[in-house]
Amino acid sequence: MTAASDHEFGGVSTDLKLSVVGNYLRQFTIALRPQFEHLWYVDAFAGTGERTVIIPSQAADMFGPGADARIERQRGSARIAIEVEPKFDRLVFMEKRPKHVAALNSLKSSHPNRNIEVIPGDANTAILSMLRNQNTWARIRAVMFLDPYGMTVEWQTLEAIRETQAIDVWYLVSLSGLFRQATRDAEDLDFSKRAALTRMIGTPDWEKDWYQMSRRTDMFGDVDERLARTAEVDDMERYFADRLADLFPAVLPPLRLNDDRGIPQFALFFAISNPKPAAIGLAKRIAGHILKAGISSKVRP
């Protein structure tokens, strides 16, 4: 039976993504609790607080009896953040889908002693408005999780986050979004694809950097000249990493997340907006260690 909080998403890499971010949140509050009174968590694509995983049925074999398919409810990022110890002082959950907003509100109601705010609507608008209304970040340190399905996060949103100098960001960048919108043949790039890429990357330069004229001679000697994308997924990931590194004081090499057929889907980036060397050193140490453990868990047989 389904529930209001049912939210099935992600693939084989979702556990890894949530364990990397969850580990960071724990280490973050342990390290910063003694120095800061105000530790915040902002989940801009918060979902429902839960993740519904369908475990497929298993046929009986020589090793044992079969099992029926079943539904398992696991913790999503919002619930993971609520349960972090030492606790965050404030948790902000942003979410566009009304059904998910309702589930987040009921999660909030079940934690009446916690400072939880649920903001319905588009994450870009909600982030810009939250940041505009916050006069000072001097005594606050925050972690923001940007976990969209696709290419929703606009570059100007990242610029506003960077300006706070107080928010560290985990950003799940959709590589599949980039390579699907940036079609192989430039003739297939329409207005909406170009606009989506430029909104996310923050410059229209990707087009000249990713495409080149190619010349092909067919078996009849006819020459076909066309503008085609020469940038592959690794180049696109590097390009986006360079864009982030131009904006943020520090960015770590991302964790690549593939689907179950091994096709790249996402790159999980960590960017630090505080320019102070001590803050960068601490965040890099914690996140770097967790990301390395994440990468080695992927290659472990």
Ligand SMILES: C[S@@+](CC[C@H](N)C(=O)[O-])C[C@H]1O[C@@H](n2cnc3c(N)ncnc32)[C@H](O)[C@@H]1O
């Ligand atoms: C991948 S899910 C997030 C999962 C969540 N981080 C978790 O671990 O439980 C993405 C969520 O973003 C929401 N969403 C989609 N577009 C959005 C937007 N423009 N602004 C805010 N939320 C959006 C979707 O409804 C969905 O719940």
